Amino acid sequence: MESKALLQHYKSSDLYLKNRAVMAPLTRCRADGNRVPTKIMATYYRQRSSAGLIITESVSISPNGDGYARVPGIYSQEQQTAWREITDAVHHEGGKIFVQLMHVGRVAHPYNKAPGAETVAPSAIRVQDKIYTDKAGMQDIVMPRELRTQEVKKVIKEYEQATRAALDCGFDGVELHATSGYLPMQFLSSESNRRSDQYGGSLQNRIRFVLETLEAMSSVAGANKVGIRIWPGSTLNGINDANPIETYVALLKNINHVGLAYVHVIDSSEYGVDSFGLVKDHYSGPVMLNGGFTFALAEQAIKTRKADLISFGVDFIANPDLVKRFAIGAKLNDADPNTFYTPGKKGYTDYPCINT
Numbered sequence: 478m479e480s481k482a483l484l485q486h487y488k489s490s491d492l493y494l495k496n497r498a499v500m501a502p503l504t505r506c507r508a509d510g511n512r513v514p515t516k517i518m519a520t521y522y523r524q525r526s527s528a529g530l531i532i533t534e535s536v537s538i539s540p541n542g543d544g545y546a547r548v549p550g551i552y553s554q555e556q557q558t559a560w561r562e563i564t565d566a567v568h569h570e571g572g573k574i575f576v577q578l579m580h581v582g583r584v585a586h587p588y589n590k591a592p593g594a595e596t597v598a599p600s601a602i603r604v605q606d607k608i609y610t611d612k613a614g615m616q617d618i619v620m621p622r623e624l625r626t627q628e629v630k631k632v633i634k635e636y637e638q639a640t641r642a643a644l645d646c647g648f649d650g651v652e653l654h655a656t657s658g659y660l661p662m663q664f665l666s667s668e669s670n671r672r673s674d675q676y677g678g679s680l681q682n683r684i685r686f687v688l689e690t691l692e693a694m695s696s697v698a699g700a701n702k703v704g705i706r707i708w709p710g711s712t713l714n715g716i717n718d719a720n721p722i723e724t725y726v727a728l729l730k731n732i733n734h735v736g737l738a739y740v741h742v743i744d745s746s747e748y749g750v751d752s753f754g755l756v757k758d759h760y761s762g763p764v765m766l767n768g769g770f771t772f773a774l775a776e777q778a779i780k781t782r783k784a785d786l787i788s789f790g791v792d793f794i795a796n797p798d799l800v801k802r803f804a805i806g807a808k809l810n811d812a813d814p815n816t817f818y819t820p821g822k823k824g825y826t827d828y829p830c831i832n833t
């Protein structure tokens with residue numbers, strides 16, 4: 478029988494993965510009111526540890542980085558203790574797990590933040606959209622305060638501290654969340670970044686925040702334990718870049734030789750941008766592709782060397798044993814979008830596995 482490329486092990490530098498099927502980062506809003514991971518989160522991740530690599534849901538690096546209800550953090554002792562239980566559970570099953578580090582920047586509402594936490598951004602430009610809050614349902618996203626230059630450097634430090642905390646919690650690596658219109662993407666994109674200091678204005682200045690953040694994270698973990706997720710040209714959460722191709726070519730050129738664990742890129746074809754082609758043409762290190770992959774498409778992408786790794790989102794929500802199903806060609810469960818973000822076990826830890 479022909480061997481399945483997706484299910485072969487992956488080795489690069491000192492990262493060894495038992496297969497190339499990665500669980501994509503998936504926000505599930507199951508943390509408690511203090512953003513501490515709950516016991517059911519340990520069960521959920523343990524159930525999915527046959528993935529070659531799990532990338533956690535987005536996890537905030539600081540109280541200012543919070544923006545959504547029940548999204549976990551990694552900045553308090555209590556949160557870190559709970560994450561340790563999760564990494565232990567995954568490692569116990571022979572899995573590997575990276576944490577996705579997030580700062581929402583301007584995509585926030587005070588109801589989704591601790592008292593005293595602020596909504597900050599590269600520039601004081603409001604996203605004309607609403608955001609869900611547990612307290613009062615949908616609310617207008619608020620006007621952010623522009624970060625002062627010294628504060629930008631402080632945020633970069635927070636990514637460094639979060640990386641240190643992640644390693645102390647037992648994570649195998651960290652991923653910089655630079656998609657979905659959050660803070661790193663707000664710095665990258667021309668319409669949300671109108672700064673006149675070294676973090677805005679020219680293209681080189683717009684990419685500086687991401688470069689310095691990756692450098693700070695790498696200074697703690699080593700570049701080979703740091704990944705970055707990008708979505709060139711996407712407009713989620715009010716983001717808009719006058720020339721995304723130019724922006725991401727510059728970014729990729731600058732990170733091409735730093736030896737990151739991977740560049741994780743989401744398909745941008747719905748935005749008229751060939752993000753996979755962009756990465757293929759301008760990045761020579763390990764590449765993880767995401768967005769609408771079936772097993773057959775993943776096989777093809779790996780066999781034709783378009784990707785080293787493929788991440789699966791919704792299919793991992795509904796199929797804890799996705800890798801096994803791929804291996805034997807079993808039918809997949811369908812996901813229930815109604816329970817993507819609701820608290821509790823329903824639609825979280827109760828998707829069935831196959832019995833073989």
Ligand SMILES: Cc1cc2nc3c(=O)[nH]c(=O)nc-3n(C[C@H](O)[C@H](O)[C@H](O)COP(=O)(O)O)c2cc1C
Pocket residue numbers: 501502503504505533534535577654656657706743767768769770788789790791792817
């Ligand atoms: C419920 C849900 C939550 C998500 N949360 C995150 C997240 O926290 N971080 C992130 O980078 N992407 C997030 N995404 C995007 C997924 O990682 C992935 O890009 C998307 O589901 C497309 O991949 P797929 O076609 O394999 O599902 C989320 C998607 C879904 C459906």
